[in-house]
Amino acid sequence: MSLDLAPALSATEEARRQIEICNACRYCEGFCSVFPAMTRNKAFADGDLTHLANLCHNCRGCHYACQYTPPHEFALNIPAALAEVRHESWERLARPQALSKLFQERGVAMAGLLTVALALFFWLIAAFRPAGGEGFYAYMAHNLMVAIFAPAFILPLALIALSLRDYWREVGGGRVRLRHLAQAGRMAGRMRNLDGGHGDGCNFEDGDRFSHRRRIAHQLVMWGFLASFAATSSGTVLHYVFDWPAPYPIWAPPKLFGVPGGIAMVIGTGWLVALKLRADPNLGARRVWGGEMAFVLLLGAVAATGLALWLATGTAAVAPLLAVHLATVMTLFLLMPFSKMVHGFFRFTALVAEAGKQEKG
């Protein structure tokens, strides 16, 4: 018996080994955006693999269709190999580095940060209760909220922008045209990369059977989140431009966007959690399973506490609910560059880059 002393391959090396086998077969061309991108290459530089990894939406269609999955000696597991490279790319490109891996991998760390945020907001509401103000602002002054949330929102976005700039360089993205953005928007808006190419959906919660459940659940969360974001943005406009501060009636844009958005997010995140519990964890990046799950729960908590706060209007529950809601929002904002939240930015950027690369051929 001999000892196998060969060093384990890095995530990128393992992905390269697998993609080179994959690229000699090409039976899966048609499932998603990864395969047309793959077939443009004969050799794969690290940046090419980063690009493929961020195009992959983990639909798993290629895995269940593959002739070379274990126990075959080629031992392909493309969804997992690309998930590893993808997470590694987010961690590598995130700054500050010290925080990047911690929150991607560990739900516990995320819960820890949430606890700190909770304590902060309970203290703020208790200590700085304003004398006047209406609605939420009776508990925390508008200016104090802005002073806290504006930097907590803008700073993480700025960090993400820097990461995306590095990403663009790494994958060799070209000049961005409006039509590239439009194509990426169409792909993401309908989540085409989870429709299987044939329109039957993806493989996730039920082995090799196709379904649209994950695609729909994801879109509920995504559109719900965007609607909630629109609610906040419209509130800001009303406040500053039209001098109309909260609270808003049900027919005003902040509520028209916020209420359905929040409901969609609660349903979508709950559904995603249920699906993820049924899915095979070996077809993703195992080490980030906890961090991903915590992130989905956090998103759900943001939406659920927001809705609860609205329903509790005028009751004694507003003060504690406000603290909890603001704490979840704060945690979500601060973790944008270091959690699964960043996937939206990278995936969209990858789709834009791919639109450009397709034109170059």
Next chain:
Amino acid sequence: MTEIYDIAVVGGGNAALCAAITAAKTGARVIILEGAPEPYRGGNSRHTRNFRCMHRGPMSPLTGTYEEEEYFHDLMLVTKGKTDEHLARLAIRTSEECLPWMQEHGVRFQPSLSGTLSLSRTNAFFLGGGKALVNAYYNTAADLGIEIVYQAQVRHVHRDGQRITHLEVQIAGAPATRIEARAFVLASGGFQADIDWLARAWGPSARNFLIRGTPYNRGVVLKDMLDQGADSVGDPTQCHAVAIDGRAPKYDGGIVTRLDCVPFSIVVNRDGQRFYDEGEDTWPKRYAIWGRLVAAQPDQVGYALIDAKSIDLFMPSVFPPIVADTIPELAAKLGLDPAAVAATVQQFNSACRPGPFHPTELDGLATEGLEIAKTNWARPLDTPPFYGYQLRPGVTFTYLGLKVSDSAQVHSPEGPITNLWAAGEIMAGSILGQGYLAGFGMTIGTVFGRIAGKEAAAHVA
């Protein structure tokens, strides 16, 4: 198992699944006995890619038309007439109605592909390949209530006169049990994975062959039926082989082990000598003969040599080429005699003449004065680095099979066996007596699988 099934289907690939699904849809109680464990279910179907389909007009995903006569003509070209015309035309004509049936039962096709594939008129490509097709059929089978048993090795098909009474089946290595049914469909493939059988049929050199597909097609059921006097068809000594990368796994290497470099190479044998015109025709028309060519060389091995000018002219191989800066160095790395290879290359290079080179068409750029000419794409090997691939014969399937009627029924000299049908590779030798036509194996499996399922169901109804 003491229950009596209406129909027992032996095998778990495309033909078996088509038969089982067709029968179950009539209400019959069906069991599938798949010899492989679940991850390897589907026989050689899991390595397939497309379905050759007649169509009298555009039919998604196929473009244009592909009529019976053209299809039959294509088949005659590859089989050189070794086909049963009646059965062949039945397969061709029925293929057209199979395509929508496949889609109804979960098979999905690729939209007409961009780029290099020129088969979008004649062949429908499975989205995800043959394993995706197999998965779809297993899901359909499960939904229809078909019982599916993996690792179920059928050891004996018990014949009592012109009837089959039961099967003796070993399940997951347990002692054999009897499975009784009122009708039986045999769809358990050829014998190409039984190296001993190949060696007896072909000669001891067959031990150096690689098997491109499943290790589970060992022909146990085929041999059992032939031993019991079933009518046979096809040359028992022949198998279909293509030249594949010599580093491929012994079994199950599938599509990725193919090498498309021959037309742009010179190919030498173990002794460093060329042995055939590498540029005789385009690769899609010639890849199938190179398995036999290499099989006829000493040690059943060949070596394709390429220079830097040609390395990007073909699909990437799963194994990287051996690289060297000089021909003698490359020969040494490949384990060949450097002097002999260098002499062959030098002789070849000096026989090349200038002229336009067109990699995608017959360009007539031929050598002059060589005993074995290269008649197209002949360019000197003069631009380092130089690349080498080892070639070995990769067996795809065997031709020996059960002779069936146009109702897929198995016969013996005493007449038809009343409750036994066969489909797929186990009977494909009736139609493919020689050569191969891309995507036709799946056509035979689908057409005759459905016929066998329908006939068996009618028998028990």
